[in-house]
Amino acid sequence: MSEQGHVVLITGGSRGIGRATAELAASRGWKVGINYQRDAGAAGEAVATIQRAGGQALAIQGDVAIEGDVIGMFDRLAEAFGPVTALVNNAGIVAPASLLADMDVSRMRRVFDTNILGAYLSAREAARRLSTDRGGPGGAIVNVSSIASRIGSANEYVDYAGSKGAVDTLTLGLAQELAGRGVRVNCVRPGIIDTEIHASGGQPDRAWQRAGVIPLQRPGQASEVAAAIVWLLSDEASYTTGAILDVAGGR
Template sequence: MTAILITGGARGIGRATAILAGARGWSVAINYVGNEAAAQETLEAVRAAGGQALALRGDVSVELDVLALFDAVQAAFGGLDGVVVNAGIVAPSMPLAEMELDRLRRMFEVNVLGAYLCARQAARVLSRDRGGRGGSIVLVSSAAARLGSPFEFVDYAGSKAALDTLAIGLSKELAGGGVRVNAVRPGLIETELHASGGEPRRAQRLGAGTPMRRPGRPEEVAEAIVWLLSEAASYTTGAILDVAGGR
C-alpha cells in the first residue's frame, strides 16, 4: 500500500488530493496548522473513500514541526512513498509598494522556507541512498509563477516561482536515489485561498476569461498530483505541469 503525506491537506487542493488517494486505497497523512475541524472532516472523507487517514498539526515553516511531522507519519505507516508539498498562504491583493515587511516575511517563511524544509525532509526519508524506498515528491506551485500577479500578490507569485526551480534542481539530485520530483501549477481553482486574498469569487470572475471559460476544480488538480505520485508517471521527473485551463 502506498503511504503519502500532504502538507496543507485539510482544505482545497490538498483535501481533494487526499480523498482521491484514499479512493486508491492509499494511506494518507494530512498536515494542518489551525483548522482542526476541516482536518477531521477530510480524515472522514478519506476513510469513506477507502484509505487509511491521519491528521497532524504543525507549521511547515518551523523546522522542529517538520521533523516531528515526518517522524510521526513514518511511525504510523511504517514508511513513506510520496510527499505533496502543498501548504501555502496568500494575502490581500495590493501592489508590492504597499506591502509591509511582516507580510513579505510570513509569505516567504511559509511558501518558500516551509516548502524547502518539507522537500529536504522528503529527500532524506525517500531516497534509497539514505535507506528509503524511493518514491515521488510533488510540489504545488501556481500559474502565478509565470504570470507574476501584478497589482495583486507578486510576493505570492515569486514564492511559487521558487518551487518551479526547486522541482528542476531537486529532481536531478534525487533521480539516482529513486525519487521523482515534479511540480503542478494550478490556475484559477475554486478554493478558499481566494477569500484569503480578499476576493472569494476571484476564480469565477477571472476563470470566465480563460480559454476554457471557467475556473478549475480542486479535483482536477488532484488528478494531476495523484498521477505524478503514482507509478503511471514512472519516467516523469523534473516536469512542471500546468493545470490552468489554457491560461
C-alpha cells in the same frame, strides 16, 4: 489502479487542492497524512470522509515553516503507517491583493516563510527519508506551485508569484539531485481554481470573477488538480521527473 503500501504526506491537506488530493489518493489505496496548521476541525472532517470510504488517513498538526514541526509530521506518519514514500508539497498562503509598493515586510515574510521555506524544509525532509542511498524506499515528491509564477500576478500578489517561482526552481534542481536516488520530483502549477484560498486573500468570488481571462472560460476545480498530482505520484508516471505541469485552463 491500486497503490497499496504507499504512504503520502500532504501539507496543507485539510482543504482545497490538498483535501481533494488526499481523498483521491486514499481511494487508490494510499495511506494519507493530512497536515494542517490551525483548522483541526477541517482536518478531522477530511480524515472522517476518507475513513468512511474505507481508506486510511491521519490528521497531523504542524507549521511547515518550523523545522521541528516538519520533522515531527514525517515521524508521526511513519509511526502510524510505515515508511513515507511520497510528499505532496502543497501548503501555501496568499495575502490580500496589493501593489508591491504598498506591501509591508511582515506580510512578505509570512508569505515567503510558508511558501518558500516551508516547501524547502518539507522537500528536504522527504529527500532525507525517501532517498535509496540513505536507506529510504524511494518514491515521489509533487510540489504545488501556481501559474502565478509564470504570469507574475501584477497588482495582486507579486510576493505570492515570486514564492511560487522558487517552488518551480526547487522542482528542477531537486529532480536532478534525486534522479539517481530512487525519487522522482515533479510540479503541478494550478491556474485559477475555485477554492477557499481566494477568500483568505479577501476576494471570495475571485475565481468566477476572473473566468473571462481563462481560455476555457471557467475556473478549475480542486479535483481536476488532484488528478494531475495523483498521476505524478503514481507508478504510471515512472519515467516523469523534473516536469512542470500546468493545470490552468489554457492560460
